[in-house]
Amino acid sequence: MAALRRAAIAGSVLALGAGLGAAASTLRFTDAASAAGLDFRATSGADPSRHVLEVNGGGVALFDFDGDDDLDLFLANGSTLEAPERGPGSRLYRNRGGGTFEDVTERAGIALRRWAMGVAVGDADGDGRDDLYVTCYGPNVLLRNETGPDGPRFRDVTERAGVGDPSWSTSAAFGDVDGDGDLDLYVANYLAFDADAPPPRDRTFQGVSVMPGPQGLEAQPDTLYLNLGDGRFRDASRAWGVRSPEPGYGLGVRMLDFDEDGRLDVFVGNDSTLNFLFHNVGGRFEDVGLRSGIAANADGGAQATMGIGLADVDGNGRFDVFTTNFSHDTNTLHVNLDGRFFDDRTSQFGLGLVSRPFLGWGCGFHDFDADGDEDLFVSNGHVYPETADGRTGTEYEQHAVVFERAGPRFERAADAGPSLAVRYRGRAAAFGDLDDDGDVDVVLTTLGGPVHVLRNDAPHRRVLVVRLEQDGPNPRAYGATVELEVAGRTSRRWIGGDGSFQSADAPVAHFGLGSVAAEAPRTLRVRWPDGARTTIEAPPLDRRIVVRRDGHRTDPLRGRTGR
Numbered sequence: 001m002a003a004l005r006r007a008a009i010a011g012s013v014l015a016l017g018a019g020l021g022a023a024a025s026t027l028r029f030t031d032a033a034s035a036a037g038l039d040f041r042a043t044s045g046a047d048p049s050r051h052v053l054e055v056n057g058g059g060v061a062l063f064d065f066d067g068d069d070d071l072d073l074f075l076a077n078g079s080t081l082e083a084p085e086r087g088p089g090s091r092l093y094r095n096r097g098g099g100t101f102e103d104v105t106e107r108a109g110i111a112l113r114r115w116a117m118g119v120a121v122g123d124a125d126g127d128g129r130d131d132l133y134v135t136c137y138g139p140n141v142l143l144r145n146e147t148g149p150d151g152p153r154f155r156d157v158t159e160r161a162g163v164g165d166p167s168w169s170t171s172a173a174f175g176d177v178d179g180d181g182d183l184d185l186y187v188a189n190y191l192a193f194d195a196d197a198p199p200p201r202d203r204t205f206q207g208v209s210v211m212p213g214p215q216g217l218e219a220q221p222d223t224l225y226l227n228l229g230d231g232r233f234r235d236a237s238r239a240w241g242v243r244s245p246e247p248g249y250g251l252g253v254r255m256l257d258f259d260e261d262g263r264l265d266v267f268v269g270n271d272s273t274l275n276f277l278f279h280n281v282g283g284r285f286e287d288v289g290l291r292s293g294i295a296a297n298a299d300g301g302a303q304a305t306m307g308i309g310l311a312d313v314d315g316n317g318r319f320d321v322f323t324t325n326f327s328h329d330t331n332t333l334h335v336n337l338d339g340r341f342f343d344d345r346t347s348q349f350g351l352g353l354v355s356r357p358f359l360g361w362g363c364g365f366h367d368f369d370a371d372g373d374e375d376l377f378v379s380n381g382h383v384y385p386e387t388a389d390g391r392t393g394t395e396y397e398q399h400a401v402v403f404e405r406a407g408p409r410f411e412r413a414a415d416a417g418p419s420l421a422v423r424y425r426g427r428a429a430a431f432g433d434l435d436d437d438g439d440v441d442v443v444l445t446t447l448g449g450p451v452h453v454l455r456n457d458a459p460h461r462r463v464l465v466v467r468l469e470q471d472g473p474n475p476r477a478y479g480a481t482v483e484l485e486v487a488g489r490t491s492r493r494w495i496g497g498d499g500s501f502q503s504a505d506a507p508v509a510h511f512g513l514g515s516v517a518a519e520a521p522r523t524l525r526v527r528w529p530d531g532a533r534t535t536i537e538a539p540p541l542d543r544r545i546v547v548r549r550d551g552h553r554t555d556p557l558r559g560r561t562g563r
Contacts, residue, residue: 179262359394377431
C-alpha cells in the first residue's frame with residue numbers, strides 16, 4: 001500500500017512539470033555551444049554520482065579578461081575521488097567574436113587541475129584588470145591577471161594574497177564591505193568531507209536508498225577576507241561576525257545593499273539550514289536572517305538553497321531575493337518590503353507549485369525578450385541517480401525553465417525553443433551578452449556533461465546596455481545601482497561581482513524598452529558605490545553606454561543585426 005501511495009504521489013508531482021503555468025511566448029533560445037567551438041565536458045567524480053562531493057558540478061564566469069570589449073568564458077572543472085588534485089583542469093575560452101571561442105587556457109598560464117567548484121571575478125589588486133578567485137575542494141586559488149609578452153596571462157598569487165581557504169568552498173563574491181574603495185572577498189563554505197574515507201550510504205529519499213549529506217555531516221564556517229590594498233588580504237571572519245551563527249552548508253552568496261544605507265550586506269544561501277542575511281552595521285556584520293524573515297520560507301522551514309537571483313520584482317525600488325531549492329519543495333521569492341523585512345510572496349507571483357518537480361540551481365532575472373520587464377531563468381537537475389526511474393516523484397535529468405513576466409505574475413514559457421526542452425543534469429548558470437547584439441544569453445553547465453550556450457534569439461526590440469567604469473581599485477563599480485526611467489516607469493539593475501550559484505555574471509546592466517515610443521522621455525541614473533550620482537538625459541537606444549563619473553560615451557552593438 002505504501003509503495004502504491006508513493007507511486008501515486010510521484011505521478012502527480014511529475015505531472016506538474018509537464019505544463020502547469022505554461023504560456024505562449026516570444027522567448028527563443030538556441031544552443032550554440034557546438035558552433036561556438038566549446039568542446040568542454042565537465043568532470044565531477046564518478047558517473048553516476050556516489051557521494052555528495054560529486055554532485056555540485058562546476059561554475060562559470062563571464063568576463064573580459066583581455067580588454068577587447070567582449071565576454072570571455074572561464075569554466076571551473078572538477079576531478080575524481082581517486083585523484084582530487086589531478087583532474088583534467090579548468091578551462092579559459094577567449095571570445096573571438098562572431099559567436100566563436102578558442103581555448104587559451106595554456107597560453108594564458110592557467111594550470112589549475114585540482115577539484116574546482118566555483119569562480120568569482122574582481123580586481124583583487126586594483127590594477128584595472130579582472131582577476132579570478134576559484135573555489136575548490138580545498139584550498140582555493142587566486143589567479144592574478146597580468147600582461148605578458150604574448151597577451152594577458154594569469155599567475156597564482158594565492159599564497160601572497162593569503163586567500164587559500166582550505167575548506168570545501170562553493171560560491172564567492174567580491175565587494176567593498178568596509179567602504180575603503182577596494183574589493184573584499186566573501187567565501188561560502190559547505191561541509192567537511194574526507195575523500196579517502198567518504199561517509200557510508202545510510203540515507204533514504206522518498207523511500208529509496210541514496211547517498212548521505214549534507215545533513216549529518218559537519219558544516220563548515222564561511223570566510224570573509226578584507227583587502228589590505230596591496231594585493232594581500234586578511235581573514236576578518238571573527239571580527240566581522242561571520243563566525244557568530246552556527247555554520248550553515250553554504251552554497252550561494254550575493255553582496256547587495258539591501259537597506260540602501262550605503263554599506264554592502266551579504267546574503268548566504270545555505271543547504272538544509274537557515275539562510276544568513278549579514279547586515280553591515282559598520283565594521284561588523286549582524287545576522288538578521290530570522291528577524292527579517294528571509295532565513296526560511298513562509299512556513300518557517302529551512303530550505304536547500306542553491307541559487308540566488310536578485311531583482312526588484314514588485315517595483316518598490318528595493319531588490320528582492322529569489323532562491324532555488326530541492327525537489328518536492330518550492331523555489332522561494334522573498335519580497336524586500338522596506339530594507340529590513342522580507343515577505344515570502346512565492347505563490348502570489350506564480351513561482352510556487354510549478355517548481356515542485358524540479359531541483360533548482362543557477363538562476364537569474366533578465367529582460368530576455370526586451371519588453372520592459374524582467375523574466376526568470378532557472379537551471380534544474382537532480383542529485384540522486386536513483387530518481388532516474390521516476391519512482392520518487394521527480395527525475396534525474398531535468399530541463400531548464402524560463403518564466404516570462406506577465407503582468408503581476410510569472411508564467412512558464414512552454415515554447416522558448418527546442419533547447420529548453422532538452423533534459424540534462426543542469427547546474428550553474430551565468431548571464432551576459434556573448435554575441436554583442438544587446439540581449440542576454442545564458443551559459444549553463446551540467447553535471448558530468450557538456451556546457452550549453454543558450455543564445456538569445458528573441459525578436460529584436462529596442463534596448464539600452466550600460467557598463468560602468470571608474471578610476472581606483474574597483475574599476476567595474478561593484479556595488480552600484482543603475483536605473484532607467486522611461487515614461488514614468490523605473491527599472492533597476494544591480495552591478496556586482498558575483499552570480500547565483502558558483503558563478504559570476506557579466507557586470508553589465510541591460511534594459512529592454514518594449515513598445516515604448518523612441519521619442520518617449522527617458523533618464524538614466526547611476527548611483528556609484530560611494531553614493532555619488534550621475535544622470536544622463538535621453539540616452540540613445542540600441543547602443544552600449546559606457547558611463548564614467550565625468551561623462552559617458554556610446555559604442556555600437558556589433559552583433560545587432562536584424563532577425
